[in-house]
Amino acid sequence: MPDHLAEQLRARGYRLTPQRLAILRILNEAGDHLSPVEVFERARSKMPGLTEATVYRTLSFLHRQGILLAGHIGSGNLVYEVASHLHHHLICRDCGESLEIGHEAMEDLYQRLNKETGFALDESHVTLFGLCPVCQ
Amino acid sequence: MPDHLAEQLRARGYRLTPQRLAILRILNEAGDHLSPVEVFERARSKMPGLTEATVYRTLSFLHRQGILLAGHIGSGNLVYEVASHLHHHLICRDCGESLEIGHEAMEDLYQRLNKETGFALDESHVTLFGLCPVCQ
DNA sequence: TTCGTTATTGCAAATGCTTGCAATAACGAA
């Protein structure tokens, strides 16, 4: 997978640095979304010289390259995850319980919006809020 | 409208302060979404003692009370606007252009998710990202 | 009106995130 990535980046004129690899590996192992701060903490233990600035820049870079998905959770904190399986979240605003839903659920909506507005929607992570069955 | 608001807040044990009124008035006049910094700058000219902290706290407070809508624009900056009519936003991740879409567009999705998961979804503001026709 | 309770503010410090710039190191070419 890294080889494949290296190719992909080099082809576009970018470089595969140890920092980028480390950060990608962290997110891969987590298999879940992480905030920039969480990524920084985990990455730092394996790479002591690493700075926050680099983490923020790298996450944003990997997102622009389509390698990571970005999403907002709660009241506006950005989180990232590897763009392997696309999904979204339903979060209960009372108990905080979260439920994962597949992207299929959104496809109709996305297609309709695309037709109506001309926007090509990103397949980025979306969080919807509500009340779970228990809290209603 | 302020009278109506005052009632609404007092009934819940909160207070209607000049700061809250000023901020609400700014957003009303703007008729569009503003960032906390923009609100601060405009409000400060009418109310020199006002601090940033108060602006941030007030915006977040008014949002929790359902009086303002919050949304993310561009790469994660929060913006607020008065919650007059329920709607959502499509934002171009390249040029930042934003497009308003009515809540009707979401209704199908919400009903389907409700049926499948039991969640009663809030009618809160949602921001979707993509590429506008020009930037594609 | 006056007074007491307590939500709200201002201040200042802390945390989160971004950016400019010089030094470093990937990577292709020789």
Place this chain on the structure above:
DNA sequence: TTCGTTATTGCAAGCATTTGCAATAACGAA
């Protein structure tokens, strides 16, 4: 392998946002 170009990093300074705490002032009750 070695070298040059230039993308990328680290550092440090600069914004953006949040939070603790004491002082202030809204609002109901007397």
